[in-house]
Amino acid sequence: MTTKAFILQRICNFAGKEFDPNSDQQVNEVLRNKFNISLPQRRTMNDAMEAVCSDHDIIALILQYRTMA
Secondary structure, eight states, X not given: OOOHHHHHXXXXXXXXXXXXXXXXXXXXXXXXXXXXXXXXXXXXXXXXXXXXXXXXXXXXXXHHHHHOO
16 A cells, blocks of 8 residues: 555655645745646636646656645
8 A cells, every 4th residue: 555655755756855845835845846847827816727737747646645644
């Protein structure tokens, strides 16, 4: 079973630094600065990430992390 801590580790490895995947501001900053991904305007941050989920593996990981208990 994949743990939340393991997902967090993978996210931080992709980003090359530690940050909080639950923070919309930090996620936006990492996606924009590190991966040059601009999120589309959506009602929620998760909706915006889902719209571009196929652009990079880190987005799917962040979404998975956010939905884990």
